[in-house]
Amino acid sequence: MRVLIIDTALGLCTAGVFEVEGDRVSALGLLSESMVRGHSERLAGMARDAVVEAGGGFQALDRIGVTVGPGSFTGLRVGLAFAQGLGAALGRPVVGLSSLDALAASVAPAPAPVTIALIDARRGQVYGRVWRNGQASQAPEAWTLERAQAIVADVDGLANDTASSGGKGLVLVGSGAPLIVQAAPRAMIHALDGPDPVALARLTAAAHPASHPPRPLYLRAPDATPPTRLPGQARVPRP
Structure with a gap:
């Protein structure tokens, strides 16, 4: 499958083109740039160049995978x-791909007993999700830093359980991990700015379009607030 x-x-x-066979x-x-804004100006050209490099044109594609969040509101929309x-x-x-799922998949193939994907959500929060032995144990959520620390501390003991066999008891991955x-303190840290493109390609090929629609995954309200008055409307004097 070409994705x-x-x-x-x-x-x-x-933006990347991959061939996935088993x-x-x-x-x-593949093209990838560090970027927090300006996606709308760069994305189409990057996708075009990736397809040209792959050969065969856009018609050779079988499927498209796109991250749906949680993440930047503007970036997601683009x-x-x-x-x-x-x-x-x-x-x-x-197909829509969860950013948290893709981060967890980026530290595969051998799943740790516990993997926690964490995205820095600013304002004293992180977006997080927990996997136990490769299986998600909960829905993605927005956590305060205090709540996230409590969750991580609760499972950190697994690191001692696997240390004697050389295993990784706890893996923290994503921009929120630091x-x-x-x-x-015993966890293995992968402070990734984004998912591994190979992990995204695997998830794209494995996802069923009906169960992974390309809809944004928002875990909290946007930072922007609607205007309090219409354009041209007079300001209401404060009492």
């Missing part, structure tokens, strides 16, 4: 709009 992956949810802007994933064309528009034009299915590391 195009689009990731604009976190600290990277990524467990083997081959990168055919990636989703581009992926859905391209999918409609090509008549190809588009914020929580003091709660789990």
Whole structure:
């Protein structure tokens, strides 16, 4: 299966074409840049260049995968709009990929007893999800830093259980991991700015379009607030 992956949810802007055959994933064309804004200007050109590098054109694609969050509101909208528009034009299915799931998949293939994906959500929060032996044990949530530290501390004891066999008891992955590391000094830390493109390609090939729609995953309200008055409307004097 030839897939195009689009990731604009976190600290990277990524477009890549991969061939996925069972467990083997081959990168055919890949561009990725650190970016927190400016996705709308760069994404289409990056996708075009990745497809050109891969050869065969856009018609050779079988499926498109796009990260749906949690993450940047603006970045998510850009990636989703581009992926859905391209999918409609090509008549190809588009699948939505959780940023947290993709981060956890980025530290595979051998799952740790506990993996926690953490994204820095600012304002004293992180987005998080917990996996036990490779299986998600809860829905993604927005946690305060205190709540995240308590969750991490509760499972940190597993590191001692696996230390004698050389295993990794607890893995923290994502931009929020350094914020929580003091709660789990034995944990292995992967402070990634975004998911591994290979992990995104695997998830894209494995996801069923019906159960992974390309809809944004928001875990809290946007920081922006609606205007209090319409354009041209007079200000209401304060008492």
